[in-house]
Amino acid sequence: MCAKGLTALCLLSLCSVLILPDKLAAQTPPSSAVVMVEIQVRPGMAEAWVEEFEKNEVPAIREAIQKGDIITSFTYFEAPIVAQDVDFVLLFEAKSFSSLDVRRMPPHLAVLLRRLGPDQFMALQKQTGEWEQKVTVRILRSYKVQ
Numbered sequence: 467m468c469a470k471g472l473t474a475l476c477l478l479s480l481c482s483v484l485i486l487p488d489k490l491a492a493q494t495p496p497s498s499a500v501v502m503v504e505i506q507v508r509p510g511m512a513e514a515w516v517e518e519f520e521k522n523e524v525p526a527i528r529e530a531i532q533k534g535d536i537i538t539s540f541t542y543f544e545a546p547i548v549a550q551d552v553d554f555v556l557l558f559e560a561k562s563f564s565s566l567d568v569r570r571m572p573p574h575l576a577v578l579l580r581r582l583g584p585d586q587f588m589a590l591q592k593q594t595g596e597w598e599q600k601v602t603v604r605i606l607r608s609y610k611v612q
Contacts, residue, residue, distance in 0.1 A: 498538075499560040500608040503572045504552045506600040512553055515597050516544070519554075522590065523574050526581040527558075530573075536561055537573060552602075559608065572603050 507515045519542075530537045539559040545552055558573045570576055579587045 497607045497609050499563040500606040501558040501560060501573055502604045502606055503556040503574060504602040505554040505556070505598055506551060507553045507597050508599045511597040518594055523578050526577040527574060529581060530577040534561065537577070572601065
């Protein structure tokens with residue numbers, strides 16, 4: 467009787483491990499590759515920067531997301547307080563880390579170049595290039611917690 471009880475207990479334990487393996491494994495939220503671009507514009511240029519960004523770069527980013535080749539989602543933030551080290555933060559979720567293996571220009575400029583072509587891109591950069599005082603690009607791993 468003791469042997470039967472021990473056998474039943476072992477069988478029950480084995481079945482619970484086979485049926486519910488995800489409950490026993492450590493649960494790590496899925497992660498994704500994120501490119502964060504921090505932009506500090508020159509004093510007095512924030513409005514012009516936003517206007518140009520929303521007119522030219524946001525449509526190019528939307529097109530890139532629809533194609534889905536590198537960028538899968540995008541969010542941008544504007545600093546509500548003027549005296550901060552950063553005025554805008556752009557967050558690009560990339561398809562995978564492998565899409566970031568090749569050194570590239572920041573995503574917002576890369577999609578704009580693709581959309582406008584080299585000549586128009588260079589003309590726009592010549593016009594707006596002095597607006598940005600500092601641009602920092604960081605590669606991060608994002609975890610979505612639900």
